[in-house]
Amino acid sequence: MSSSAGWGTFLQPYVYRSLGVVCFLLVCFMYYTPDIKFPSFNFHNEIFRPPCPKVQCANRTLTQDSNQNCTSVLHINPHLNDTQKTQAAAVDTEPDTILLIWMWPFGRKYDLSCKIFNITRCQLTDDKSLYHKVHGVLFHHRDFQPNLSGMVKEPRPWFQKWVWFNMESPANSRQIHEINNLFNLTCNYRLDSNIPVPYGYLVPRPSEVESFKLPAKDKLVCWIVSNWKPQSKRVHFYNELKKHININTYGNGFGRRVSEEDYSKIVTSCKFYLSFENSVCKDYVTEKLYRPMMLGSVPVVLGTSRPNYEDHVPGESFIHVDDYSTPKELAERLLYLDQNNTEYMRYFNWRNKFEVQRTQFVREHACRTCNYLKNHREYQAFHDLNKWYWG
Structure with missing residues (x-):
C-alpha cells in the first residue's frame, strides 16, 4: 500500500466528522437568526431627517x-412585535x-x-x-x-x-x-x-391651506395680564424692560379688561408679545405662547429654559429673555428687529411647514x-x- 493511500485511509474518519459538523452548523444558522443589529449608514434618511419639537x-x-420624517427622544416604536399584535387583537374584540x-x-x-x-x-x-x-x-x-x-x-x-x-x-x-x-x-x-x-402643539400644515401672510402691525410690544403679583419674576422684568421700550399694556392687571374678541385684535396688531408665564416650571408652556404664535405675533418668552421651550416649538419661532444679559439689551434687539424686516420675518419661517393647534x-x-x-x-x-x- 502506498503512503498516500495509507494517509487517506487514516484521515477519512476525520474528514467525515468535519463535514458533519459543518452541515450541523449550516442547519442551525438556517433556523436561528441572532439578534444582531448593525449600524445604519443610510445618511439620507437618518442624519438629514428634519428635526421637530x-x-x-x-x-x-x-x-x-x-x-x-420626525425624530424625538421619546421612544416610539411603530413596529409591533408578536406579543403586542396579540394584545392589540384582543383589545379589538x-x-x-x-x-x-x-x-x-x-x-x-x-x-x-x-x-x-x-x-x-x-x-x-x-x-x-x-x-x-x-x-x-x-x-x-x-x-x-x-x-x-x-x-x-x-x-x-x-x-x-x-x-x-x-x-x-x-x-x-x-x-x-x-x-x-x-x-x-x-x-x-x-x-x-x-x-x-x-397646552398646544404643532401639526403639519395642510398643502391646501393658504400660505402665511403677516397681519398689519401698528404696535411694537404688547402685554395682556390679569394675575398681577408685584413680587413675581415677570413683573420685575417688565418694570425694567419698560424703561427702554414702549409696551402697550392691557388686562385686569392694568385696569383694562379685555374681551376674547379684543384679545385677538390686540395681539394680531403687535409685532412682539410678552409671553410671560406666571410660574417657572418644567414643560409649563401655556396658551401665552401658542395664542400669539397663532395670531402672527412673535412671542418674547419668560418661563422655563430655552432648551425646554424647544421641546415644544422651533427655536427660531420665539425670543427668550434669557438670551440677553439685561432687559435693556433685549429692548435694543426688539428695536433693531423693528427696523429690519427681513430678520424679523425669519421668526415666521416655521409656518411654511407647521401650524399651531391648541389643546381643547x-x-x-x-x-x-x-x-x-x-x-x-x-x-x-x-x-x-x-x-x-x-x-
Whole structure:
C-alpha cells in the first residue's frame, strides 16, 4: 500500500466528522437568526431627517400620523412585535373603553364625544352610577382639594385605573400628601407624564391651506395680564424692560379688561408679545405662547429654559429673555428687529411647514386618557406623585 493511500485511509474518519459538523452548523444558522443589529449608514434618511419639537413628534402618535420624517427622544416604536399584535387583537374584540369623569373641572361641562380626535371605541361619561363598570376614572386635582374631599368612597374594582389630571403648575397647585400611591396614571402638560397633553402643539400644515401672510402691525410690544403679583419674576422684568421700550399694556392687571374678541385684535396688531408665564416650571408652556404664535405675533418668552421651550416649538419661532444679559439689551434687539424686516420675518419661517393647534381643555384630556386605557390594559401604578410633580 502506498503512503498516500495509507494517509487517506487514516484521515477519512476525520474528514467525515468535519463535514458533519459543518452541515450541523449550516442547519442551525438556517433556523436561528441572532439578534444582531448593525449600524445604519443610510445618511439620507437618518442624519438629514428634519428635526421637530418633541411634543409635535409625540402628538403624531396620539393622532396616528403616518409621517415618519420626525425624530424625538421619546421612544416610539411603530413596529409591533408578536406579543403586542396579540394584545392589540384582543383589545379589538373587547367592548368600548369607558372613562368616568368624576367631577367636571371648575364645574363646567364639556362635549363627551371623541370623534374630533379620530378616537373610536371610547366612551366618556359623568354618570357615577357606572363606577363599578368603567375602565378608568379621571380626577381633576383642583376639585378634590383640600385633603381629597369629594373623592370616591367605595373600593376600586381590580381592573379600573385612576388617573390624576392637572394643568396648573406646581406653584399654583396645592400639594396633598395623601395622593401618593393613590393613582395609577397621570395626565398632565408635562412630556414625561403617562398621558402627556400639553397646552398646544404643532401639526403639519395642510398643502391646501393658504400660505402665511403677516397681519398689519401698528404696535411694537404688547402685554395682556390679569394675575398681577408685584413680587413675581415677570413683573420685575417688565418694570425694567419698560424703561427702554414702549409696551402697550392691557388686562385686569392694568385696569383694562379685555374681551376674547379684543384679545385677538390686540395681539394680531403687535409685532412682539410678552409671553410671560406666571410660574417657572418644567414643560409649563401655556396658551401665552401658542395664542400669539397663532395670531402672527412673535412671542418674547419668560418661563422655563430655552432648551425646554424647544421641546415644544422651533427655536427660531420665539425670543427668550434669557438670551440677553439685561432687559435693556433685549429692548435694543426688539428695536433693531423693528427696523429690519427681513430678520424679523425669519421668526415666521416655521409656518411654511407647521401650524399651531391648541389643546381643547378637559375634552381632549379625557379622550386621550380613554384612548390610552384602551391600548394599555396592563396594571400600572404611580407611587410618588408628590415627588414627581412638586419635587
